[in-house]
Amino acid sequence: MTQSAAELLPLTPVAFEILLALAPGERHGYAIMREVEERSEGRITLHPGTLYRALGRLVDEGLIEELAARPSPDRGNERRRFYGITELGHDVAAAEAERLESQLAAARARFQPGGGS
Amino acid sequence: MAVSATPNRDAVPDRALPQPPRWAMTCYRWLLRFAPARFRARHGDEMLMLFADRYRDASSRRGGLLYLWAGTLRDAVVSGLAERKFGDRFLRGGGNDARYAARALTARPATSALVIAVLALGLGASLAGWVLLRDVLLRPLPYPEAERLVAIWDTNPEMGLEHVGPTPANMLDWREQNRSFSGMAAWYANEPRTLRGAGDPVKVAVAEVTEDFFGLMSEPAVVGATFGAAEVLSDEPVVVLSHWLWVERFGGSEDIVGQTIELDGVNHRVTGVMSGSFAVPQRDIGVWVPWNFANGWPQLGYVPRDYRYLFVVARLADGVDLAAAQDHLDGIAAGLEEQYAENAGWRPLAVPLRDDIVGDLRPALVVLYGAVSLVLLIALTNAAHLVLGRELGRRAELGMRAALGASAYRLARQSAFEATFVTAIAALWAWALATVALRGVALVAPPTLPRLYEIGLDAAALGYLAVARARHRRPAHCRSRSRSPRNDHRHRATAR
Numbered sequence: 041m042t043q044s045a046a047e048l049l050p051l052t053p054v055a056f057e058i059l060l061a062l063a064p065g066e067r068h069g070y071a072i073m074r075e076v077e078e079r080s081e082g083r084i085t086l087h088p089g090t091l092y093r094a095l096g097r098l099v100d101e102g103l104i105e106e107l108a109a110r111p112s113p114d115r116g117n118e119r120r121r122f123y124g125i126t127e128l129g130h131d132v133a134a135a136e137a138e139r140l141e142s143q144l145a146a147a148r149a150r151f152q153p154g155g156g157s
Numbered sequence: 158m159a160v161s162a163t164p165n166r167d168a169v170p171d172r173a174l175p176q177p178p179r180w181a182m183t184c185y186r187w188l189l190r191f192a193p194a195r196f197r198a199r200h201g202d203e204m205l206m207l208f209a210d211r212y213r214d215a216s217s218r219r220g221g222l223l224y225l226w227a228g229t230l231r232d233a234v235v236s237g238l239a240e241r242k243f244g245d246r247f248l249r250g251g252g253n254d255a256r257y258a259a260r261a262l263t264a265r266p267a268t269s270a271l272v273i274a275v276l277a278l279g280l281g282a283s284l285a286g287w288v289l290l291r292d293v294l295l296r297p298l299p300y301p302e303a304e305r306l307v308a309i310w311d312t313n314p315e316m317g318l319e320h321v322g323p324t325p326a327n328m329l330d331w332r333e334q335n336r337s338f339s340g341m342a343a344w345y346a347n348e349p350r351t352l353r354g355a356g357d358p359v360k361v362a363v364a365e366v367t368e369d370f371f372g373l374m375s376e377p378a379v380v381g382a383t384f385g386a387a388e389v390l391s392d393e394p395v396v397v398l399s400h401w402l403w404v405e406r407f408g409g410s411e412d413i414v415g416q417t418i419e420l421d422g423v424n425h426r427v428t429g430v431m432s433g434s435f436a437v438p439q440r441d442i443g444v445w446v447p448w449n450f451a452n453g454w455p456q457l458g459y460v461p462r463d464y465r466y467l468f469v470v471a472r473l474a475d476g477v478d479l480a481a482a483q484d485h486l487d488g489i490a491a492g493l494e495e496q497y498a499e500n501a502g503w504r505p506l507a508v509p510l511r512d513d514i515v516g517d518l519r520p521a522l523v524v525l526y527g528a529v530s531l532v533l534l535i536a537l538t539n540a541a542h543l544v545l546g547r548e549l550g551r552r553a554e555l556g557m558r559a560a561l562g563a564s565a566y567r568l569a570r571q572s573a574f575e576a577t578f579v580t581a582i583a584a585l586w587a588w589a590l591a592t593v594a595l596r597g598v599a600l601v602a603p604p605t606l607p608r609l610y611e612i613g614l615d616a617a618a619l620g621y622l623a624v625a626r627a628r629h630r631r632p633a634h635c636r637s638r639s640r641s642p643r644n645d646h647r648h649r650a651t652a653r
Binding site: 068069070073085087088089090091092093095096118120121 | 192196199200203204206207208210211228229231232233235236237239240
């Protein structure tokens with residue numbers, strides 16, 4: 041599993057945000073969008089096209105899975121398709137976090153006076 | 158990298174959700190068409206619901222819908238085309254088509270050269286005509302607030318005279334009595350004087366100007382300073398050089414300021430150099446020297462009221478229009494007419510300075526532009542005929558490609574490459590031709606036209622050329638769409 045996780049790195053920022061949003065539990069498209077928007081304090085807005093292209097790719101790569109559509113109480117009980125993170129998705133997101141962490145450490149050591157790794 | 162603990166959205170209680178208007182949903186459904194059908198089948202419904210959610214959110218924020226539509230439009234186009242792999246599709250095989258198009262053009266060098274020559278001629282003539290029209294007729298004169306500058310002439314309807322230089326004494330009276338102009342100056346382009354020093358003696362055109370001339374034009378010197386009332390009234394021989402004389406005769410050295418040059422045996426101190434665009438009264442003026450009316454006519458002993466030869470220019474005061482200024486001038490002239498017998502029947506006439514300079518050229522330039530536009534039209538028609546003739550000779554080849562499975566898109570793309578090559582080469586030649594033509598025009602143009610030195614090709618001219626080229630390519634495109642599906646490959650191949 042670690043081998044295939046490494047092969048899928050690096051993730052695009054949108055893919056990483058989606059995995060982060062799905063980490064606590066299953067969500068539908070709108071909930072993912074809101075979560076990403078709130079977490080990034082409005083810096084990242086996922087429009088439908090961008091969001092569903094990324095969701096489609098993540099499903100195809102096996103990082104998330106599409107669940108059966110079911111009513112969503114927060115959206116007037118319309119039937120929504122929910123997405124959940126897979127085990128592979130967890131591993132890839134964790135590997136990506138590690139990768140970013142080592143980058144961050146290197147950047148801190150080199151660009152910030154007195155900064156250590 | 159911990160995930161922030163936000164409440165799960167699913168847990169939010171149900172609330173009444175107003176629906177977005179039907180037209181908005183229809184618009185978004187249309188925008189979804191940028192994406193391929195398989196993508197719409199997979200995500201279309203969810204995307205519509207998500208758009209509706211976002212619409213509801215945005216409509217509760219001030220200006221939110223504007224941002225929503227702007228972002229949605231961009232997103233639909235960008236992600237839709239990306240999903241279609243639009244860029245990949247164009248790039249894949251594009252290099253081959255470009256090579257093939259180049260080979261097709263060089264295979265028939267005579268026809269290609271002829272098409273290019275015809276197009277270059279038409280485009281070049283049209284481009285030169287348009288640049289001339291724009292720079293001479295449409296642009297304001299290159300002086301600050303040039304639209305407020307007026308020329309003042311004397312007219313005498315009884316004698317049928319419309320364009321006579323005012324007299325010095327009248328000009329002084331107008332300047333003193335008027336309230337419509339913030340300034341008034343006069344000049345006279347006198348006999349050329351002999352300039353000695355710094356090389357062989359040479360005759361230079363001289364403009365004698367009154368003390369407020371440079372102030373009125375609001376044109377500062379680019380090196381040193383212009384002269385004003387103090388220098389003129391002190392009768393010290395000073396001179397301002399034109400840019401071209403400064404460059405040609407004095408090597409563009411700034412040290413010239415403060416030195417003396419000899420004009421007709423009299424030493425003049427150089428106070429400054431004007432910019433290259435300053436062409437009053439005309440482009441070939443080499444130096445401006447002060448003209449003090451107080452001692453301008455020593456042989457007469459007074460300022461004459463019957464010598465009609467001045468050039469007078471004035472600047473409209475703030476808030477005064479030309480008609481009001483003319484009324485006021487008429488009033489002053491009526492008073493002067495009663496006072497002086499020399500003024501009987503004479504009336505001043507103020508005209509915008511630009512009209513005064515380019516007015517006579519207007520019909521000629523418009524006719525010229527019309528003529529070169531016709532040349533362009535003829536050139537385009539001829540080029541289209543040549544291309545059509547060439548394409549008819551390639552029916553078999555293109556028919557074969559279509560039969561072997563080349564799509565309409567591929568054949569059209571190759572045609573587009575060929576047309577682009579031809580027009581790009583023709584445009585380069587057109588540019589060169591127009592440059593030569595405009596240089597020629599600058600040599601023979603009337604000397605009163607300012608800024609001819611800077612008439613030339615620029616980014617806007619490039620735009621003009623692009624539009625003119627598009628006119629060439631457009632009919633081909635229309636024809637290729639109007640063919641019947643039957644025999645499609647043949648017509649597709651021939652029609653361009």
